[in-house]
Amino acid sequence: DVVMTQSPLSLPVTLGQPASISCRSSQSLVYSDGNTYLIWFQQRPGQSPRRLIYKVSNRDSGVPDRFSGSGSGTDFTLKISRVEAEDVGVYYCMQGTHWPRTFGQGTKVEIK
């Protein structure tokens, strides 16, 4: 199975400051069609997961532009340019290239 490793697992951030979460996969996530199926989800307390970013860097409709995704191959990053109070929650990366689909452990973002 592809192991997805996120860091850090806990991220205290000051409001208005940037935040960055790393996600590394144990194998390349480039699929045979040339796409890289790396997704970022946000899960606010008590809520279902919400997709933020798909195929590494494509932001979903309604997602603030302070969120951005980047990376390639096995190394990916989610950045929040200026953290706001509503960004508190757990962030997961997930790979959709290989079976079984696998998630990172989750990164808990909290306000300092």
Added chain:
Amino acid sequence: EVQLVESGGGLVQPGRSLRLSCTASGFTFGDCPMSWFRQAPGKGLEWVAFIRSKGFGGTTEYAASVKGRFTISRDDSKSIAYLQMNSLKTDDTGVYHCSRNYGFDYWGQGTLVTVSS
């Protein structure tokens, strides 16, 4: 508007069975592959099962932890995806979510399954 509504969760004893439903609306369900996920209390997300659309054979994939015990199926006439869960274990406790396999863009609110004696 795309909506996914899970139902069928509850308290069940180890070794027993439960069937979850994911009722979809707002899109052409028959064309859409679907997945089930779960989240144990206080833990991370885990993919559980996947079913292709009938147009792609309706074939399925399972996580190793549920293979042979869980069965995913679909009724396109009712726009429902099912997860039949047999031989339940305490480790199967958690909130179960369904999602469209179009990049997992929409998720249901989840249904809680508690396996306990």
